[in-house]
Amino acid sequence: MQIRDTAAIVTGGASGLGGATAKALAARGARVFAFDLAASIEKAEQVDGVTYVEADVTEPEQLRSAVEQAAGSGVPLRIVVNCAGIGPSARILSKKGAHDLNLFRKVVDINLVGTFNVMTIAAEAIAKTEPLEDNQRGVVINTASVAAFEGQIGQIAYSASKGGVVGMTVPAARDLASQGIRVMTIAPGIIDTPMLATVSEEFRAGLAAGVPFPKRLGRPDEYAQLAIDIVEHDYLNGDVIRLDGSLRMAPR
Secondary structure, eight states, rough: OOTTTOOOETTTSSSHHHHHHHHHHHHHEEEEEEEHHHHHTTTOOOTTTTEEEEEEEEEHHHHHHHHHHHHHHSSSSEEEEEEOOOOOOOOETTTTTEOOOHHHHHHHHIIIIIHHHHHHHHHHHHHSSOOOOOOOOOEEEEOGGGGGGGGGBBHHHHHHHHHHHHHHHHHHHHHTTTTTOOOOEEEEEESSGGGGGOOOOHHHHHHHTTTSSSSOBBBBHHHHHHHHHHHHHHTOOEEEEESTTOOOOOOO
């Protein structure tokens, strides 16, 4: 599926994986709508072809309005990349006591329910577009994590939410097949995003050393490159691709 002259939605599009993906799609001629929170949009790099839209993935009415803006842009909405998410760390039981139940719910609500919200509302709009070759109308790319498979100590909420994203992949692809919409998931390993900006170089070096090959952190532009490849490869559907340098996470 071609990218030029289509509309694309990228959640978490103001920075990190989403920011790199929004920039890459715009460079290929897409009209990109980067959904994010107001505080993140204020700090975002201004990129030609990218429109920043305030939208909380846990607020369906905000999302409907934002999706309508993308769908009404004058070019067909065909691409959705879900990058919005959070990753706080907490054990089920620690010296501080039991895991905050509301924190667990919040992580699942943003990472899993938010992904479902965007996918569902956007798919409804994509389904109204004119079909292309092989009756294809569009593609949704969701973001999981290697933590969906090898969650570390303190990642119970994050792993549960990302495991849910992995679990949605096949049934979502099957549900949307009749509408000509593909669904894929990327499961990144340790990517050098703003989440790691506050840690020391020594700690970063330790993380990189655990990657079999290449022995470095992944880059946001490598995630974006994979997302572009998925969009353009029409026979990729209903699967999860790990982007991790063969990393398998240790318990801690």
